[in-house]
Amino acid sequence: MSYADLALLEQQTADLAAACRAKFFSTAPELDVIITMDPVHVGYLTGYRSILQDAGPYAQAAIATRDRMVLITGASDAAAALEQLDDASCIWRYGTFYVGATAGVASYADMPAQGENYVDTVVSALRSFDLRGVRAGLDTRDERLTRVIWQQFPQAAFQNGAPSLKRARATKLPAELAFLRHASHITDKALESVVPMVHAGVTELDIAQQITGTIVRGGGIPRFVVVTSGERSSRVDAYARNKRLEAGDLVRMDIGCTVNGYCSDMARTLTVGAPSHEQAERYAALLAGEQAQIAALRPGALVSEIFNIAIDAVRKGALPEYQRNHCGHGIGLQSHEFPSIAPDSDVLLESGMVFCVETPYYELGWGGMMVEDTAIITDDGHELLTCSSRELYQVK
Known part of the structure; x- marks a missing residue:
């Protein structure tokens, strides 16, 4: 594969992520939504992989349904995420970080309002979905965050989403x-x-x-x-x-x-x-x-x-x-x-x-x-x- 071929593949990353989401829901028909905090699965479902993950544990999340996806990430990371995802409306950011923008360029102003912290931003992003009666897969090892989500969204039926993601990833597109x-x-x-x-x-x-x-x-x-x-x-x-x-x-x-x-x-x-x-x-x-x-x-x-x-x-x-x-x-x-x-x-x-x-x-x-x-x-x-x-x- 040449550099040109690799560049073309990289340009199609968003399409690949959409195909991965479709594959996931085809192999997990028992779920209506998947919520993951695993950085590998965040990349799988969104197509965005943060360099900040290389510096140590870094709080990110992704929420996906059959027809919608959002990424939750830190404010400093949002510019890099926007370059990859090319859709400001799907990027929910937490914390404070200042990145200006030239007029007419997609920017932080086009994203949902920033959250004060990671947990609150995850909850806010989830509130943008209708979770009444949905079957939700939750893929996280954060017990505190799990309890918060259960308490905030009692109308959803939660189950462990990690096995479904593992099953979907076993074969490759x-x-x-x-x-x-x-x-x-x-x-x-x-x-x-x-x-x-x-x-x-x-x-x-x-x-x-x-x-x-x-x-x-x-x-x-x-x-x-x-x-x-x-x-x-x-x-x-x-x-x-x-x-x-x-x-x-x-x-x-x-x-x-x-x-x-x-x-x-x-x-x-x-x-x-x-x-x-x-x-x-x-x-x-x-x-x-x-x-x-x-x-x-x-x-x-x-x-x-x-x-x-x-x-x-x-x-x-x-x-x-x-x-x-x-x-x-x-x-x-x-x-x-x-x-x-x-x-x-x-x-x-x-x-x-x-x-x-x-x-x-x-x-x-x-x-x-x-x-x-x-x-x-x-x-x-x-x-x-x-x-x-x-x-x-x-x-x-």
Whole structure:
């Protein structure tokens, strides 16, 4: 996907959000309205994702019916929200923040009156809906806000809305898949780009910098860049350090980014110099497990069977005692989402689901290695989104 293609997709974000809302209500016909305070679900239903969420917990909400949507956000955030949503009337803001506007430009003056605080603004926005006798899904972990909503709107029948949102998000719409393809593509290219620069003496931070730059140039936002070497490669999800690579080191890279909120997650392993016999044999076992999983991805497959296929294949190789709590996971607006490829899952794969499949191995004092890829479940099998070599890279 080119920059032009990505720009066109970004322009269609509002249309995608409308399609996601329609999909939600088609999969949750028992609900008339959904109220969410989960930032992931706010983005899913509105199409707006606030950069303020990256700075820590930030109070936002979305309310949606089959024919209307509103966003509740902080006053400082409203200008960015307006750029994305292009409809001032649907943005309810709380707090005080001053942003001027040139005459004739949509502005804060076109929005509903600002609220003093988050809770009061949520209540005010809800009052703009007719909730008499409606079946309302409420998706929040804020017990205080939940009690306030129950007290203020006794005429509505509330139920937990989170399971319905999870069910709707399990399969992806075509525009969602396009974002996931782009996120996976630039992550794939980022990992490929480091191979020529890696050698003894280069630091983990040097590699992380190269990966991060490639992702940003491709239009993505780096989310986790795990580069660990030598014994540190056994340290799960550790930050890169100013550690220089040495001959014989394993280098484990586990990388993810987002494009318009949609995630990538993939991993590769390399060795500095030729791998030892043990390194090569262990990696071959892990690769066999991951490839066996990939071959089994198809609609109707049982998730727990995919897990067992991976474990059995690895154990036939140089890791006969191999253990994992999962061998992959769904991916979309979160890097780990429903369903997990786990031994106790009774979920059947469906066309439109997207999975990361992986077979990592970590041994403190020795090192770690992994291979991880992303695939869409299609009507007749799967589509791999990550295409770089899965072999154990060897660098000088």
